[in-house]
Amino acid sequence: MTAIAARATEGVPHLEARDYKSDYKPIWCPGCGDYSVLTSITRALSVLGVPREEAAIISGIGCSSRIPAYTSIYGFHGVHGRALALATGLKIARPDLTVLAAGGDGDGFSIGGNHFLHACRRNVDLTYIVMDNQVYGMTKGQASPTTASEWEGSKLTPHGTGVSPFQPLAVALAAGANFIARGFSGDPNGVAKLIVEGVRHPGFSFIQVLSRCVTYRPEQVDWRKMVRKSEHEPTPNLARAAKRMMADDGFSLGVFYLGERPAYLPPTATDKTVAEVEKQFEL
Amino acid sequence: MTAGQMLLDSAARAGLHGIMTRSLGPQIRGGEAAAFLRLSSSDVSSGGDRVDLLFAFDWLSTERFAAEIALGPESLVLSAGDAGSPPEWITESGACCETLPIKEMLSEIPGGRPNMVALGVLARLVGLEQGSLQPVIERALRRKGPEALAASAAAVGAGFDASDAFGAAHRLDANGKTAGRWNISGNEAIGLGALRGGVRFVAAYPITPATEILEWLAPNLEHLGGELVQAEDELASINMIIGGSFGGVPSLTATSGPGLALMIEALGLSLASETPIVVIDVQRGGPSTGIPTKSEQTDLNIALYGLHGDAPHIVTATNSVADCVQTTQWSVHLAETLQCPVIVLTDQLLGQMRAIVDRPPELKLAGGREIAPAGVSNYQRYAVTKSGISPMAIPGTAGGEYVADGLEHTPAGRPSSQAEDHLAQLDKRQRKLDGHDYGDLWADVEGEGDIAIITWGSCTGPAREVRARALAQGLDPRLISLRLLSPPQTERFRKAIEGVRRALIVEQSHSRQFYHYLRAFYDLPPEVQVFNRPGPLPIRPGQVFEALVNGS
Incomplete structure (x- = not known):
């Protein structure tokens, strides 16, 4: 891997949250929950004190996946559903970087569902923030994997989807994520705190953020009244975490699971040159 | 397969050149398998036309590869004594068929295997010394223990001794040169x-x-x-x-x-x-x-x-x-x-x-990724440059922070759906490829004649052999094997084809993909002939040679 000189921690100026924002105006609708998630991410970066050049945010396609452009750190706006694969490659090739992945519920749980499972399993030290609004916004309002089965708001599924909604937290737990939490875009400080904890926790950290869509799911304005702080403390116990997730109505906020698995670490020793490797082919 | 690899290894240690290809049935493990070797005292570039020596362990499995095994009157076919009579497709080829009483030969060698007998027979037939096989046997079978090693060596020896009955027509001159060989x-x-x-x-x-x-x-x-x-x-x-x-x-x-x-x-x-x-x-x-x-x-x-x-x-x-x-x-x-x-x-x-x-020499290549320096200011990742190449900032580089994007973008990397940005970036991405000097590596061009074999990929081996045969007959067909398929090198191709009146295009595709590609991007000589076969049948030099000299 490329050797990157260790960063001198002294003399590095402290950056405020606004220093992690770019001057691009988001394409999001006024009132979209994603504005507040952007603020949470930049606040978290400020708290973590990561220099801009040593952090990267990777996304796929969708409203929320536009987020890298609105930050001032390195970013990659890739293809639909593959943010976690791209982030995994970056982190394994460059373990010195702080790598965030971000996107929506369609990007992460539908087209990218397989990568979500395997990123949880692989447990690379990444933090994945899913802005879940239970709808496809960019394509103008179709049902997503987390949409309730009886939602009739889309022309594609006028009688509801008839399909069981995806349970992101329980799936993440079953697949092996090491840190699992839920936040709410109406509580940017709470989300920022979860992101800080997720980044600091080794391995794959998954944070579902209920981030309302004002345009296609206006009824989500009521989420503010429905969310509540989880009454439970975070647990490293899989069975207990699973029970709480399955019993939850999807509106409890906080850290559900704090795993103790070590993060995936690639070997880094260099003990041969290419010329030495070649010798195996000699007769 | 093991015996095939050991035979190749032994031949290499004796100073011979060679290749080995393998053909397998669809089984997960086991099932029929064929190892095809071509050994020579000079360079080998293809699998050739005819099988000189065939060792069939059983006829049923051998039959599954019948389409890949071309036999003739000069071929020698050996089979195990208990395999029964050779099938018709073998006898009709006119090949000389002999049997080996493998079972009897192994009755005295507990743990000895038929494939090691075959290895011994074939090694002797191509002119290898028994001593040159010993280190190969040891290396290949060391982990199976001393008893298995001794049994294998004995089985190889039995094969070696038995092979004298089959003549010396296929022996090769091995000069012992192995330095620098891989x-x-x-x-x-x-x-x-x-x-x-x-x-x-x-x-x-x-x-x-x-x-x-x-x-x-x-x-x-x-x-x-x-x-x-x-x-x-x-x-x-x-x-x-x-x-x-x-x-x-x-x-x-x-x-x-x-x-x-x-x-x-x-x-x-x-x-x-x-x-x-x-x-x-x-x-x-x-x-x-x-x-x-x-x-x-x-x-x-x-x-x-x-x-x-x-x-x-x-x-x-x-x-x-x-x-x-x-x-x-x-x-x-x-x-x-x-x-x-x-x-x-x-x-x-x-x-x-x-x-x-x-040993393939290492290429000395100047260039590599152009990197934005640390402390860069007003950085534009997709800056529209004359060459089309824009320095790339690597994470860790302060001042280079940018967002890589699959959306069309401005030079600064900001998403854009404007026609002028699209055009500027399309031009830039095309320009950097068109403007690069790909040098002589774009193709292998050999010979000067007015007939050219134009090919690519694994068809180049047989084509090279065709050229060698033609040279021996006083013909000098040109060989053009394209290494760079895209972007097309129109001007280089024009020069390579200068003076050619007839081209023979060789490819392994039913729909002639390579021919259509050549038609799309290059000016071809007046007379164009296509030799195309779908896989998996090998492209045999003899067939290509026929097409070359007969022009059909």
């Missing part, structure tokens, strides 16, 4: 070329017949501080290497046709975001699942034209086992220098071929 497979050669090119990150999903590249790279990358990740699928593989390359580490994946099909979307991402990657495609029979274990040159169209949008990228092709090292190293260099995806086309025949070759 024993390497095409897939291993791809792996080595990647390492020479600087690749230190690989993500891939297992697929026949590309898996050996990954199996070779995993431990060897580790020695160099690199890493191979087994991804969950090909979509993940290619996106992972885009991530690794974005991080500044030269990155590669290897796959076959079905995997390449899955990777197409992200190839466009690599191209639009100008993140260099290399994708190796070890072609197999297609379409769909096709014939996974056998060779064909039919991914040319998808490699050239599979991407949506106006998507200039590089496609290269390996044309021999040794060339797999060179072309892969060059391809990594091109990807890094031109910040674009490179698809390297190779195939099952070359990939799973094992060859005795002179």
Whole structure:
């Protein structure tokens, strides 16, 4: 891997949250929950004190996946559903970087569902923030994997989807994520705190953020009244975490699971040159 | 298969050249398998026309490869004594058939195996000394213990002694020269070329017949501080290497046709975001699942034209086992220098071929990835430059923070749907490929005659042999084997073809993909003839030679 000189921690100026924002105006609708998630991410970066050049945010396609452009750190706006694969490659090739992945519920749980499972399993030290609004916004309002089965708001599924909604937290737990939490875009400080904890926790950290869509799911304005702080403390116990997730109505906020698995670490020793490797082919 | 590899190894140690290809049935493990060896005191470039020596362990399995085994009156066919009479397709060929009482021979050698008897017989028939086999036996079977080793040596010896009855017509002159010689497979050669090119990150999903590249790279990358990740699928593989390359580490994946099909979307991402990657495609029979274990040159169209949008990228092709090292190293260099995806086309025949070759020299290439310096200010990732190449900021570089994007963008990397931005970036991405000097590596051009064989990939081996035969008969056909398929080198091709009145195009494709590609991009001579065969049947030099001299 490329050797990157260790960063001198002294003399590095402290950056405020606004220093992690770019001057691009988001394409999001006024009132979209994603504005507040952007603020949470930049606040978290400020708290973590990561220099801009040593952090990267990777996304796929969708409203929320536009987020890298609105930050001032390195970013990659890739293809639909593959943010976690791209982030995994970056982190394994460059373990010195702080790598965030971000996107929506369609990007992460539908087209990218397989990568979500395997990123949880692989447990690379990444933090994945899913802005879940239970709808496809960019394509103008179709049902997503987390949409309730009886939602009739889309022309594609006028009688509801008839399909069981995806349970992101329980799936993440079953697949092996090491840190699992839920936040709410109406509580940017709470989300920022979860992101800080997720980044600091080794391995794959998954944070579902209920981030309302004002345009296609206006009824989500009521989420503010429905969310509540989880009454439970975070647990490293899989069975207990699973029970709480399955019993939850999807509106409890906080850290559900704090795993103790070590993060995936690639070997880094260099003990041969290419010329030495070649010798195996000699007769 | 083991005996075949040991025979190749023994021949190499005696100073012979050789190649070995293998052909397998569809079984997961076991089942019929055939090892094809061609040994010679001079360089070997193809599997040849005729089988001189065939050892059949049983007729039923042998029959499954009948289409790949061409016999003639000069052929010697040996079989185990208890296998019964040879089938008609063997006897009709006029081959001389002999049997060996293998069972009786082994009755005195507990633990001795028929394949070791065959090894002894064949080694003696091609003129090897018994002593040259001993170190090979020891190396191949050491882990099976001293008893198995002794039994194998005895079985080889029994075969050796028995072979005198079959004459000396097939003996080769072995000069004992082994200095600088390698024993390497095409897939291993791809792996080595990647390492020479600087690749230190690989993500891939297992697929026949590309898996050996990954199996070779995993431990060897580790020695160099690199890493191979087994991804969950090909979509993940290619996106992972885009991530690794974005991080500044030269990155590669290897796959076959079905995997390449899955990777197409992200190839466009690599191209639009100008993140260099290399994708190796070890072609197999297609379409769909096709014939996974056998060779064909039919991914040319998808490699050239599979991407949506106006998507200039590089496609290269390996044309021999040794060339797999060179072309892969060059391809990594091109990807890094031109910040674009490179698809390297190779195939099952070359990939799973094992060859005795002179050590392929390392290419000395100037260039590589142009990096934005630390402390850069007003950085524009996609700056519109004269060459089309814009310095790339690697994470960790202060001042270079940018967002790589598959959306069309402004020079600063900001998403844009404006016509002028689209045009500027389309021009830039085309310009950097068109303006690059690809040098002599674009093709192998040999000879001066007014008839040319135009080919690519694994058909180059037989074509080279055809040229050698023609030279021996006083003809001097030109050989043009294209290594750089995209971007087309129109001017170079024009020069290469100067004075040619007739061209014979050779390819392993039913629909003539290569011919249509040549028609699309190059001016061809007045008379054009196509020799095309679908896989998995090998392209035999004799058939191509016929086409060359008869002109039909």
